[in-house]
Amino acid sequence: MTLLSESPSPSAIAQAADAPVLAVEGLHVAYGSTAALHGVSLDVRAGETVALIGANGAGKSTILRAISGLLKARSGTIVWNGKSIANLPADRIVAAGIAHCPEERHVWPNMTVQENIALGAYLCRSREEVQRRIGMAFHRFPRLRERSRQMAGTLSGGEQQMLAIARALMSEPRLLMLDEPSLGLSPKMADEVFDVVRSVNGHGVTVLLVEQNIHNALGVASRAYVVKTGRITASRPSAELRGDPDLLRAYLGG
Amino acid sequence: QDTVRIGLVQPLTGSVAYNGKSVVEGARLAVEEMNAAGGVLGKKIELIVEDGQCTPANSVNAVEKLVQKDKVVTLVGAFCSSATAAIMPVAQKYKLPLITGVSSKASLTEQGNPYFFRAAETDALMAEAFAKILANDLKLTKVAYIGVNDDWGRGGVEEFSRDLTALGVKTVLTEYFDHGATDFFTLLTKLRAAKPDGVFVAAETQDGSILVKQIREMGLDTKVFGVGSWATADFINLTGEAAEGIHAAVPYASSMDTPRNQTFVQKYQAKYGIKPGKYGAAGYNALNIAGQAIARAGGTDAEAIRASLAKTSYEAPNGVYKFTDKGQAYGFDAVLVRIEKGEPKVIASTPVDAPH
Amino acid sequence: MDLFPQFLANGLVMGVFYALSALGLTLIFGLMRVVNFAHGEFYMLGGVSGWFVTNYLGLDFFSGLIVVAAFMAAVGWLVDRFLIERVRGQGEEPGILLTIGLSIFLVNGTLLLVGPAPMKVAGAVAEGPLFFGPIAVTKLRLLAVAVGIALIVGAHLLIRRTRLGAAMRATFQDPMAASLAGIRTGHVYAATFALGCTLAALSGMLLASIYSAQASVGGLISLKSFVVVILGGMGSFAGAIAGGLLLGVAEAMWGGYVSMGMVDVIGFVLVILILLFRPQGLFSIRTERA
């Protein structure tokens, strides 16, 4: 395939529009001695919702982990709001307004649902404000209110997923990164989660999304990057991809 | 070899290291003195100290090393009877004389090991020497016995209770506690209920000082007597006020009133800053006995040293040491001391007879 | 029967002492899940440095306590940053080996520095007996019990009620999620370790003023502390108290009515029996599911 030659350079897109809030350039990341990303560049503009799509093991999650500081970049730059955040520790990056809801949920199993949610707002020091946000989370996910005193480790898979998303929202980030948010959710619940994403986005929060359910992903995102074996191979408006199943298949097939 | 090597196995780490170090100090002093006086066989004595941790396996390791690598001509050690029991066959196999200055378990000299010599008292000998004096002086009628739960503690309790019982003293309580125990209130509650007029304690410095202190903290004013290295500055300092008036039967006390002892105490204090206790003296004596035997043997042949050891007549700070056919020392003095104003005061002294 | 009140009192006092000396381990082993074999040595260092500051620096007991606390907090912090940190997240075995090495080093290093002799730490108050009816205690013991209870309650509140406490629990359950919530996990680890170390040392100094300090006490303390922590259920402070009291009272009763010689067996028999019927300890719940 010659996808690379077709794809416009990401920075070209960025220049056309207003300046990006998040700009990643030439990002190289490795697990131990295994390289996982080989020079990834992407931009996200303020208020945009962007999806990362690609086959299994392409490196989508790795990109998010590098941005949120869980992984150190070998080389490359990550600029957020005009400041470099590459290689800052994760907690500083959260403080800078980026929330990352990781793959596999990672709830705190021996804490109650309520405690899990409350800790999502760890950096917020005002008690009333935290209470307000907890109320908001329960409003978005009534199921969690029912289970507020249950230990998170005993929740069902889908319930844990809701909890992870609710927790990520608690820091009221400027950039929300979701890794496969619909994983393990029923179709109806997945719709509801994407409604939440839309409404959060509607309040001006920028969203970067990794999603396997392409239909849903392209439904919320305005634009998608295609990731393949540690590289970005294309960047397309959602509408274009949705209209062309063959192209999509070409991008997604492993 | 241009030195005569003597190997010393003692616990230098672990919970009895405290006492093991004293033995080593005494031993070093003895070697220093002998070397200052020209050494033996025209050579200097070299003391090689190994840590046996008071465990059989480690003590055997240490002995193998001393014998094979350092080629020592005589062994001294070990501290705990169990460790000594384990190294005795090794010494016998290599046909090397082994002197212990400490291990008191009676059966050690009963094993028919011709290379083994014990330059120390056994509990039986101490009990025999002092039971009567104690019973009379302290006017004992009912006694409680408390001992540390090891061979030494059990031996002490058994021997003293046998001899005191023979004198018509009633036993009202016998208890053992584990080495390293720190709280004795429960034990002392039982002691209080048993209403003895004297309590016998077999415990070393650490356990003993805490125990004696707590006897007073419980508000008990029973007379306390026992065995252990109590006639030392460390013990008295740790025990504080509570040490006043207690009695200890010891093979050695720095306050023993002989010229030899006075020079020994003086030298020891000059070198280490404290007065010697029972273990310091034990190390000192054992090394002197070894050194003199080698000198008399006229060479480093083990058989000759063994033979000359059997003929020992060593003038120690605390009397004269001789050995029986089985290698048990006798003839030296043992003392009963009372702690008064922070000083151990000798109130009775008697030579230890050969066991019969 | 008239012995019973005294036995009970002895048991309760000892129980608080056990809970107190296990407190640091409750944090480091119970919560942080580092099987810390150097716990007893931290306790020992508390006693020995207590002896040093009261004897050589001439401080009174309470100023000494503060100095020791500060010193041991620094030690704990450094141990975590330079040693534990390096093997974090590699399973429990490297931690076990590391703390065994540390404990060997600390005991023998201390032996080299101060020698094997027991050391006396001057107490905060006089030592004479105090009678409540038939029950004898000492002022020093009552003081230690009071301080012990205060420390335990304080630690409990810290973990359950404060932001730092919540951050600790989150970090130990899932460090990745914790750092994504903005928690500085490196600091939380180090702070917990330092706190555990300080608590161990404080109890070491406090109890050394009642007994005595010695370089080789660590092994026994570690053993008893592990028993207490497991009895109570990992990482629960209420559990540590219950475990400590249970152990103290059971030992007092066994020693009182049966025999002193086998007293140490009680703790271990209790552990075996309790885990036989409650495999997660007395005060702990399971939240794992398939």
Next chain:
Amino acid sequence: MTFGGITAVKNFSFHIEPGEIVGLIGPNGAGKTTCFNMLTGFYAPSNGRVRFKGQDITNRKPHAIARLGLVRSFQKTSVMKRLTVFENVLTGHYMASRQSLLATFFPGEAVRRAEREARESAAAIVETMGLAQRMNAPAHLLSCGELRLLEVAVALAAKPSLLMLDEPAAGLNSHEAGTFGAVLKTLVGRSIDALLIVEHNMDLVMSVSDRIVVLNFGRKLVEGRPAEILENRQVAEAYLGKAAA
């Protein structure tokens, strides 16, 4: 089955015939995984019985149930992370090559043959699941999606007669899920007798299942052929949401 007052599954009955692929679906927290746990002995049901091949297996130990031929996968990714893909699958052959302790220490020809067969079979299964390229990679190097495939491979290695999969396609993209569904279909009748699958990926469930059971609040809502389920109003309301609309 209740957990501290919450009833997770109540009065639920269903059955599976040989040769069948049954889909079990339902909203989050409806009790699907709990149901799996009860069938395979990880939880003990407070009421009711489970029968498998004519035997009552209620309250048996999980491994005993597995030995009867009922093997499951887990919702939360569960593999042996430090072993390679091949070793994972080889370990899955445990039941086929069980042997006495004596044979372990003094292996005879039979044991060696069993070992050889297990190795061949393991390689074949890795191939079938499309992980051939990853054969000797330690499992911890795999991405989420690959891990899901490996789990299925391990379960298959146990040569079950009834295979139960809990969200096996979670983490696969639409395209990969399609391929995976095709593989599943070929298994039934060949390697396994029947398949019970829990999945939220509707395209997959609808395309592979012969019959679908819908669970809601721990009770059976409806049961039927895929087409019937898609048309059911209750299902649409409780589960499918807008997707049905």
Next chain:
Amino acid sequence: MTLERNILLAFLAGAALLPFAVSDQYILHLAIMALFYAVLASSLNLVVGYVGEFSLGHTAFLGTGAYTAALLSTQAGMPMWVTIPLAGLVSAVFGFAIGAITLRLQGPYFVIVTLSFAEVLRIVANNWIAVTNGPMGLAGVGQNLFGDVAVTNKAGFFLIVLGIAAVALYLSYRFVYSNAGRAAVAVRENRYVAQSIGVDPFGTAMQAFVLGAFLAGLAGGFYAHYISFVGPEVFRFAFMATMIIMVLLGGKGTLIGPLAGAVIVTVLEEYLREVQELRLTLFGLIVMAIVLFLPNGLMGFIALRREQQAAKPTLNAAKERTV
């Protein structure tokens, strides 16, 4: 697998020549102790490496074996060829009984409850004077091999312990590379998956545990005859600490690891006698340094190097946290 087998065979063959090549009794003594520890470490490794649970009570089996052999020898005058196998069997029975209780527990609870058993046995040995002679211990354990034929020199003991080590390594090797061994690894790696593929976690763990107890019992039996004295300290934690250091330093979950660990630690401890008082302080430091630089032990390090040389992807498996 074959590599590991060949290394082990070469090692045993080389070791068999030692008593003929070396006459220094001290070196032979060290070699005997190293092999004794190697058996112990291998037996612990079966539990730690293949059950995946950390037993701190392995001295229970060492001690049981040692006391069994010592009692049979001192009370009934039995020779070594009877007492040592019986020591293994009695320990195995103890292993079964203790395993029945402890193997239902996991993680820290298992760690502490096994430790508790060892301590209970130690305290019993220390107080049951009628049988064990309490703290006085059992001295004068005989050294006859068959009937009246006594082992009188170190070379003889060396060959005996070498034989025991060979048995231990053979049994471990067979177990580890069998279906049962794989099952044990499955339980270690993921209990749930193991159960779902038909592995009985309890039964499998029990096999490894009892085998470990048996081998430790053999080692204990040998110890009793070789040192000729057995006291309650055989149950003490000091032995346990040495074993742990050997297993982890060599690399758990491999067969060569514990063997290498035993040899290195024995030699290191003796070599450090050179530095006198500093000995154990330095030993502690060295243990710490090794953990920091070789977190997966010697074998882990070698495996890592091999992987790197093969230019294969590597990553620290353990970094992967499963929550």
